[in-house]
Amino acid sequence: xxxxxxxxxxxxxxxxxxxxxxxxxxxxxxxxxxxxxxxxxxxxxxxxxxxxxxxxxxxxxxxxxxxxxxxxxxxxxxxxxxxxxxxxxxxxxxxxxxxxxxxxxxxxxxxxxxxxxxxxxxxxxxxxxxxxxxxxxxxxxxxxxxxxxxxxxxxxxxxxxxxxxxxxxxxxxxxxxxxxxxxxxxxxxxxx
Amino acid sequence: xxxxxxxxxxxxxxxxxxxxxxxxxxxxxxxxxxxxxxxxxxxxxxxxxxxxxxxxxxxxxxxxxxxxxxxxxxxxxxxxxxxxxxxxxxxxxxxxxxxxxxxxxxxxxxxxxxxxxxxxxxxxxxxxxxxxxxxxxxxxxxxxxxxxxxxxxxxxxxxxxxxxxxxxxxxxxxxxxxxxxxxxxxxxxxxx
DNA sequence: GTCTATAAAGCGATAGAC
DNA sequence: GTCTATCGCTTTATAGAC
Numbered sequence: 001x002x003x004x005x006x007x008x009x010x011x012x013x014x015x016x017x018x019x020x021x022x023x024x025x026x027x028x029x030x031x032x033x034x035x036x037x038x039x040x041x042x043x044x045x046x047x048x049x050x051x052x053x054x055x056x057x058x059x060x061x062x063x064x065x066x067x068x069x070x071x072x073x074x075x076x077x078x079x080x081x082x083x084x085x086x087x088x089x090x091x092x093x094x095x096x097x098x099x100x101x102x103x104x105x106x107x108x109x110x111x112x113x114x115x116x117x118x119x120x121x122x123x124x125x126x127x128x129x130x131x132x133x134x135x136x137x138x139x140x141x142x143x144x145x146x147x148x149x150x151x152x153x154x155x156x157x158x159x160x161x162x163x164x165x166x167x168x169x170x171x172x173x174x175x176x177x178x179x180x181x182x183x184x185x186x187x188x189x190x191x192x
Numbered sequence: 193x194x195x196x197x198x199x200x201x202x203x204x205x206x207x208x209x210x211x212x213x214x215x216x217x218x219x220x221x222x223x224x225x226x227x228x229x230x231x232x233x234x235x236x237x238x239x240x241x242x243x244x245x246x247x248x249x250x251x252x253x254x255x256x257x258x259x260x261x262x263x264x265x266x267x268x269x270x271x272x273x274x275x276x277x278x279x280x281x282x283x284x285x286x287x288x289x290x291x292x293x294x295x296x297x298x299x300x301x302x303x304x305x306x307x308x309x310x311x312x313x314x315x316x317x318x319x320x321x322x323x324x325x326x327x328x329x330x331x332x333x334x335x336x337x338x339x340x341x342x343x344x345x346x347x348x349x350x351x352x353x354x355x356x357x358x359x360x361x362x363x364x365x366x367x368x369x370x371x372x373x374x375x376x377x378x379x380x381x382x383x384x
Numbered sequence: 385g386t387c388t389a390t391a392a393a394g395c396g397a398t399a400g401a402c
Numbered sequence: 403g404t405c406t407a408t409c410g411c412t413t414t415a416t417a418g419a420c
Binding site: 230231232233234237238 | 385
């Protein structure tokens with residue numbers, strides 16, 4: 001799984017892969033070295049703060065990716081439906097139909113939450129807020145929009161957990177479809 | 193967090209706590225010793241297979257707990273509504289309103305899935321099956337019952353992830369309430 | 385059944401050559 | 403910028419006294 005590394009950012013996909021699959025505690029420098037193709041020297045050159053700094057960089061990178069590919073389309077779409085479609089397509093690809101875990105969600109479940117708690121909470125708060133806002137722009141009342149947005153983000157996390165556990169990517173896609181339908185129904189009801 | 197240990201089973205709550213909070217890789221024998229109040233000698237006396245055997249024992253114990261407290265009430269209740277109520281109450285207490293992670297779900301997300309995959313999948317399959325069966329007994333059609341049961345189990349997992357990440361146990365209880373309402377609605381519609 | 389001591393391996397991190 | 407060698411510590415697991 002060696003990669004071509006020219007700068008610090010090039011290590012992030014490999015780092016994310018190891019952290020996601022093995023967790024913070026399980027991500028040894030040996031695994032990280034194998035996944036990035038870099039020795040300890042290079043890793044500490046890019047990340048003087050060691051493993052901790054690598055993890056922070058990965059969390060920031062994930063936040064940036066979602067900001068660009070999920071949150072921005074949701075926030076900017078004139079028709080909320082277009083934003084929702086863009087979100088769901090990006091999500092299905094990013095999580096590989098549920099076969100790739102959500103590193104942020106997974107780290108929130110265990111002791112890793114302690115050092116990275118604020119970043120983890122910010123990720124989910126932003127996601128829910130931007131989705132609720134899109135629903136409100138589509139005419140859904142504030143309370144209902146907030147609850148529905150929370151249900152959908154929560155539903156996606158649950159679908160990842162279940163589809164990983166059962167090794168069933170069709171389950172993930174079907175659940176995304178039902179969540180999308182719930183959003184559409186709420187928008188249609190609001191437009192009446 | 194030392195406990196009174198008389199036999200192997202007495203170690204399981206402490207073991208589960210450490211494995212749930214720190215993951216398999218992060219659960220060191222030092223942490224396990226502190227949580228159980230036992231030295232290495234005693235731990236290897238109870239679990240000759242070491243950490244691996246401890247993890248298997250914890251998974252089995254969790255499965256047994258759910259069988260007794262969640263699956264059996266669901267399967268045996270004459271009125272599916274009573275079974276569902278019992279399930280939701282047990283779930284809220286067991287997961288401490290979402291502040292305690294689901295060890296089984298969390299282990300399915302990462303590399304820990306490899307050795308314990310069958311046990312993890314069996315846990316979720318059984319949960320979904322027993323809930324779908326209760327819905328069918330309440331008159332809900334087979335396909336719809338299966339989908340709804342999947343959504344509810346998935347929804348609970350998502351609620352744990354989100355409420356842990358946001359440190360918000362009210363979110364967990366509210367989500368459980370909405371999931372319960374969906375089940376009731378389906379049962380009411382089937383009874384018409 | 386529980387303990388301490390210890391072995392062998394792996395860990396994260398650092399130093400210094402190139 | 404990348405490497406190897408190494409430090410000090412922790413890891414899992416074992417052995418043997420009690």
